[in-house]
Amino acid sequence: MLKSLTCSTLAFALSAGAALAQTDITWWHGMGGRNGEVINEISQKFNEAQSACHLTPLSKGTYEEALASGIAAFRSGEHPNILQVFDAGAATIISAKGATIPAEDLIKGAGKPFERSDFIAGVRHFYADSEGKFIGMPFNSSAPIMYVNLAAFEKAGVEPPKTWEEFEAVAPKLKDAGYIPLSASQLTWMMVENFKSRNNQPFATNNNGYDAIKGTELIVNDDNQVMMFDKLKEWADAGLYGFYGAGWSDNQKPFEEGKVAMWIGSSGSFGGLQKTAVMPFSAVFMPYWDAIEGAGTQSFIGGAALFAMAGKPEAENACTAEFFSFLTSPEIQVYWHQNTGYVPVTEAAYELAKAQGWYDEQPVAEVGIQQLMLPGGEWTKGYRMGFYPQIRSIMEREFNRIFSGEVTPKAAFDVIEEEGNALLARFAKTAG
Amino acid sequence: MTDTAALPPGPAPQAVRRPRKPHPPAAPAKRVQFDRPLTPWLFVLPQLLVVAIFFYWPSVQAVNSSFYLEDPFGFGASFVGIDNYREALSSREYRTIAAFTAGFCALVTGLALGIGLLLAVKADKVIRGASAYKTALIAVYAIAPPVTGLIGMMFFDMHIGPFKDLAALFGHDLRVGIDYDDTALALVTVAVWKQIPYNFIFFLSGLQSVPVAVREAALLDARSGWRRFRDITLPLLAPTAFFLLVINITYSLFDTFAIIDVMVKDKPANNPMTLVYKVYLDGFKGNDIGGSSAQSVILMLVVAALTIVQFRLIERRVHYG
Structure with a gap:
């Protein structure tokens, strides 16, 4: 890494000297590890592909830190051209009209081609306004999928479940075979947000918050949502589900060690799992409830999008538009997809990866994108709620209390709804 | 707090302050150290600046924004009085x-x-x-x-x-x-x-x-x-x-x-x-x-x-x- 860093610094120094007319743009993101390296590689590809613009990516830590830094920088006029904002922070930046230039306007304004239908169905709406105009540029998109420990299923002589009903049938056999049948990371994303999408259930009033900021309220203490957690608690008590707290990796680890038969994680976890899992594994769609009518729909995209920040000179905006177009080109999307495990965001990129035989080699890599391409429903476009990171924190707090037996799921969701709605009302005041 | 605790006891700090007052007259030996009233201030100025920039200024900012409800990006701040305090203190x-x-x-x-x-x-x-x-x-x-x-x-x-x-x-x-x-x-x-x-x-x-x-x-x-x-x-x-x-x-x-x-x-x-x-x-x-x-x-x-x-x-x- 040090070497590539030196190389890029050198390249930067040389190019800065050679072409003074070059326009510099910056990109702040919240990715580390291998993903951060791939971002540097993509930026380098962009810089090599054309000479008018020079892009410098900079990691600002985690998603939350990247958003906080971007906000602080915006307030002092020192913001980057491009800011990566994660799914839960989407409402914060989209509601601040004047902080960003809608990606669609930016690209079209620069005279570049842009078609909404080029993007795969699952990513079209999440970062768009209620009319479907792209505000953010979908970038690293992931889906929650269920990884299965093949050794465990072979030993128990059962098939991976498609629905939670099937799960209830196979879980005791996996337990008898000596495994903890299920664990799941980030229950907020898996068992609330994507419980809503996979089962086509409303998540908030005002069309999941897309239509208006004022008056948007959570819908989480309904019978179906509470039933999901009643079941999880019941399974936990029966030894069919292992709850390891709110930390992502604490829940992933027992699966990597081969102790857990099924783990619900991100499609983006695939690259890491290949290195860490001690047993052969595969993946299937995240289960839904057969008993809920209309269930089995696509999931929300997770991950993050790129936002073009306002208040920058025309020349820099043109470069940002250039980069957004570059980023959605099939070659770059496939490169990103193959190196990180995130799904490609355009149909063309998906087709290219398929044509290259990537999925024959790595069938697990296709599960996430296929789940995002399942039929959609009325409630599968996404959600738009302000202060949502804090609402997630409330959920995490209450989930811990559910599994330590302090509160019932019903009582927990009552509290989540009450405190969450107070936050939404507060957000409506700030945005008003 | 730390500063007070770390100050060495003894006459040194008094010596710094004394020349500012005309009465009572300071001991001649000490007057030699600072014969202009501004000199001691010049010496403490860097420390005062650090305290002002890194402590007082942010504190004033914090007090000020605690009375507002603000959109994170700073587009609109509405005065809400003590609502923020009430909300914090009443939250379970x-x-x-x-x-x-x-x-x-x-x-x-x-x-x-x-x-x-x-x-x-x-x-x-x-x-x-x-x-x-x-x-x-x-x-x-x-x-x-x-x-x-x-x-x-x-x-x-x-x-x-x-x-x-x-x-x-x-x-x-x-x-x-x-x-x-x-x-x-x-x-x-x-x-x-x-x-x-x-x-x-x-x-x-x-x-x-x-x-x-x-x-x-x-x-x-x-x-x-x-x-x-x-x-x-x-x-x-x-x-x-x-x-x-x-x-x-x-x-x-x-x-x-x-x-x-x-x-x-x-x-x-x-x-x-x-x-x-x-x-x-x-x-x-x-x-x-x-x-x-x-x-x-x-x-x-x-x-x-x-x-x-x-x-x-x-x-x-x-x-x-």
Whole structure:
């Protein structure tokens, strides 16, 4: 890494000297590890592909830190051209009209081609306004999928479940075979947000918050949502589900060690799992409830999008538009997809990866994108709620209390709804 | 607080101030040092600037924004009076965190001071290999707080932590990160462990400055080691102990941030945390600037009140030899 860093610094120094007319743009993101390296590689590809613009990516830590830094920088006029904002922070930046230039306007304004239908169905709406105009540029998109420990299923002589009903049938056999049948990371994303999408259930009033900021309220203490957690608690008590707290990796680890038969994680976890899992594994769609009518729909995209920040000179905006177009080109999307495990965001990129035989080699890599391409429903476009990171924190707090037996799921969701709605009302005041 | 404690006693500070007043006339020898009234101010100016820029200015900003409800990007701020304060103080979660902070602060300060003092008293008596013991006890202080947090996290980890096995021997299923009390136990343990060496160094040097003559005289008066400690050593250690009390309270309120941050791993969930951590969560993760500012102002008031109590009530009882 040090070497590539030196190389890029050198390249930067040389190019800065050679072409003074070059326009510099910056990109702040919240990715580390291998993903951060791939971002540097993509930026380098962009810089090599054309000479008018020079892009410098900079990691600002985690998603939350990247958003906080971007906000602080915006307030002092020192913001980057491009800011990566994660799914839960989407409402914060989209509601601040004047902080960003809608990606669609930016690209079209620069005279570049842009078609909404080029993007795969699952990513079209999440970062768009209620009319479907792209505000953010979908970038690293992931889906929650269920990884299965093949050794465990072979030993128990059962098939991976498609629905939670099937799960209830196979879980005791996996337990008898000596495994903890299920664990799941980030229950907020898996068992609330994507419980809503996979089962086509409303998540908030005002069309999941897309239509208006004022008056948007959570819908989480309904019978179906509470039933999901009643079941999880019941399974936990029966030894069919292992709850390891709110930390992502604490829940992933027992699966990597081969102790857990099924783990619900991100499609983006695939690259890491290949290195860490001690047993052969595969993946299937995240289960839904057969008993809920209309269930089995696509999931929300997770991950993050790129936002073009306002208040920058025309020349820099043109470069940002250039980069957004570059980023959605099939070659770059496939490169990103193959190196990180995130799904490609355009149909063309998906087709290219398929044509290259990537999925024959790595069938697990296709599960996430296929789940995002399942039929959609009325409630599968996404959600738009302000202060949502804090609402997630409330959920995490209450989930811990559910599994330590302090509160019932019903009582927990009552509290989540009450405190969450107070936050939404507060957000409506700030945005008003 | 630290500044006051660190100032050397004696005539030096008075010498700096004296030339400003015409009456009473200063001693000629001292007048030579600063013959212009502005000179001393010039010397303290850098320090004053640092304090103004890094302390007063942000404080004023915090007080100001605590009365507003603001969109994170700064497009519109509406004046809401004391709503932010009312909201914080009436929130059940905030009160739970405040109660935990008070308990945590008392426990960490008490245990870190107590164990530090005990170790210092015992190490003071050791003659053979004294420096080896002392080095071993002091070494931990060199570890940075986030690293302390990481080490603590490994010890208490729910998958690989040895403390989990230790607790299992006593029939307790230790579930740090899931169970509130278990996590609190882990936080207190790590925070105390980190602070003991600091207290140890100061208590040890305090003990070594107790005159041998006084100790020997005490030996004639009382046979009981505990009584000698209580009546002679402890009062003579009081200035050190008072200084350490102030430092330890500050430590447990503020400097444990890194430990908590590492141990709750970004996802506080139902885990215990201190008020400072809550300010950070709401401000930096929740982007709620008004609410977070109100909380930090509350915290400032608490610290101001604590400082007054410490210096008005407790310091009066401390006898500086």
